[in-house]
Amino acid sequence: MKLKVIVGSLAFLLSASAMEAQEKVIDLKFVQTSDMHGNYFPYSFTLQKDWIGSMARVAAFVKKERQHYGENLVLMDNGDILQGQPSSYYYNYIDTVSTHVCADMMNYMGYNVGNMGNHDVETGHNVYDRWINECNFPVLGANIIRTSDGEPYLPPYTIMKRSGIKIAILGLITPAIPAWLSENLWHGLRFDDMEESARKWMKVIRDKERPDIVIGLFHAGQESMMIGGKYKENASLDVARNVPGFDIVMIGHDHIADCKKIANVKGDSVLIIDPANNAELVSNVTVKVKVKHGRVRDMEVKGELTDMNAFTPCPDFMAKFSPQFTALNEFVSKRIGYFTKTISSWEAYLGPSAFVDLIHELQLEISGAEISFTAPLSFDAKINKGDVRVGDMFNLYKYENMLYTMMLSGKEIKNYLEESYYWWTNQMKSPWDHLLWLNDNFSGHDDRSTFKNYSFNFDSAAGIIYTVDVTKPKGSKITIVSMANGKPFSMDKMYKVALNSYRGNGGGELLTKGAGLTAEDLTKRLVSSTDKDLRYYLMQYIDEKDTIVPKALHQWKFIPEEWTVPAAKRDGRLLFNRE
Incomplete structure (x- = not known):
């Protein structure tokens, strides 16, 4: 009997071992x-x-x-x-x-x-x-x-x-x-x-x-x-x-x-x-x-x-x-200049701002262009009044874009802006509507969860005087009054335009869907490109001038102002807790 038990136990152990191996x-x-x-x-x-x-x-x-x-x-x-x-x-x-x-x-x-x-x-x-x-x-x-x-x-x-x-x-x-x-x-x-x-x-x-x-x-x-x-x-x-x-x-x-x-x-x-x-x-x-x-x-x-x-x-x-x-830490702590006032990117979503217009001024100066396009690249960045350091430049300009200079007609410039402000602004039906085109479940914490579209495509212009009528549909929002120097603006004339390389290659499709250019057109319209990124030139620019007096150029505005000014204040409070 004992022998049978031992044999049975051995058989079970062998069987279990075989299963484990398998x-x-x-x-x-x-x-x-x-x-x-x-x-x-x-x-x-x-x-x-x-x-x-x-x-x-x-x-x-x-x-x-x-x-x-x-x-x-x-x-x-x-x-x-x-x-x-x-x-x-x-x-x-x-x-x-x-x-x-x-x-x-x-x-x-x-x-x-x-x-x-x-x-x-x-x-x-x-x-x-x-x-x-x-x-x-x-x-x-x-x-x-x-x-x-x-x-x-x-x-x-x-x-x-x-x-x-x-x-x-x-x-x-x-x-x-x-x-x-x-x-x-x-x-x-x-x-x-x-x-x-x-x-x-x-x-x-x-x-x-x-x-x-x-x-x-x-x-x-x-x-x-x-x-x-x-x-x-x-x-x-x-x-x-x-x-x-x-x-x-x-x-x-x-x-x-x-x-x-x-x-x-x-x-x-x-x-x-x-x-x-x-x-x-x-x-x-x-x-x-x-x-x-x-x-x-x-x-x-x-x-x-x-x-x-x-x-x-x-x-x-x-x-x-x-x-x-x-x-x-030593690299980013290096002083490059001084700002006489604090500048913030949130203001750029609600109208002309010192934050974005500093980039416009730099692009126009470097390129010698007549008109500049750029967007706010950060949702709620700030550079404080006082000494400005290398690290601040990554707040001011987020990406390693080059600066392009391209030739665009007046009509293409208008259509470019029509596309930008279409993605940017709500078509207001009443004075109580949002100025900005927001997601249904916006958070106010970052651009991607707040805005309906990518905010790095919200390009404004400098070098021209224009209005943006937020009650109008795409194609009818933009009215270009004149060049910034008071000279007439013509839809048929070709203008020298400064913009970043992402945009100049078709990024955001403001030049393609908006201005109507093909990929082949973009190459033909390119006049020049910098060999270093825009942030490098921003640092050089500030270092040379040492003291910067940031200011909004006020070359464009949202209209009708009786609607847009209160709406901008409401959206500023809602999204950024500021106005």
Whole structure:
């Protein structure tokens, strides 16, 4: 009897052991950052105070998660990491000898893969090529193609194994870059359609690599649209739905946090996840893989967005990069001049402002143009009266745009402004309406959740006297009275116009949809471009003059004033708590 029990027990143990050998569960973790925009330290070098999000907080989160997942944690970045803060600018253009602080930090944190974003391309070949070469991991770009031979400029995808599970990650970027950036920044390259590229490389990945998990790392948002009549922008959802094979699609670019599942054309579930910007959130995806007889039999995918502001910046990270922090602080603290009054960007949404008109004056002076176009680039930025420092310039001018000079007719200038103010202002039906065109559920906390349209497209003009009738529909809002010097303005005359390179390449479509120019027209109309960004010239301008007396030029106004003046005060109180 005892013998039977022993034999039975051995049989059970052998059977259990065999089952264990045949079936096991593997837990994988995928962490995505995106649109960090130079927010490496938990400190704003622009505002010179402690700041939200940051790579330092991500480092603390990843360190904690690796204690559980070890090598089964895959850390990835989805682009727009090289632009937006003095920390990136300094290592892009000032200290070009040291290892780029971004590459240094990402290597230290053990990033496994990166992807290119449009603002990374905006830094120019010298910057992004250097950064890519310094990264100890692949930076992807399946639809970034060399024009010389038609081959990908960067690896289209990467393959990695974790606990025997084969993972493929395909990287794509929005192809609309030629509509925003001057060709000298991406010379020798083209940007192919995302969906066509995904179909091509999915076939290669499936046939050649035979992975267990396929992840899309797409620097593009969700709401697809055509830009410049030929570039499909924000096509991530289209790709996820129409190109079967993706298990997870990590997206970015649009700064809109989201986490959801959709069905592709075959009915398979695809997780879509976007951590917005500034490393305030990360995409936190857990994949539970069931393996039997050495093959994946089942997979459970769960995603969530994890708040990095709940984490204390990693002390080891901060200690490691303290020399870079010191160098950056010295850079932004350098005095360049003096302002006799405080200027604020919020005023620019409600009428002429000293904030925007300072940029107008600079653009006119540098270019020798007759007319200037520019928009407020920050929702609620301020430069205080007193000494002005390098860091303040990142508040005044947010992007690394060049200054273009172009030839436009009077009619094109009017139509350009019609498009701008259509996106900017509400068509008022009564004195109690909003002056500004606001989202239905506006927050008053930032431009993207407050305004119906992107505020970086709210261009005003200097050099001409004009009115904006907010009771009229698009096409009838703008009346140009004269040139600012009192001379007549003619719809048929060609004028020399100063504007930033983003706009001059078709960005925001004010020149294309508004003025009616084609992409080919834009190239022909270009007279000149600066070789350095506008912020550089702003710093030079202030440094040379030392004392700046900021003032609104008052060359345009909203009408009828009996409606618009009270409406501006109401909207100022509502959105900015000011009037």
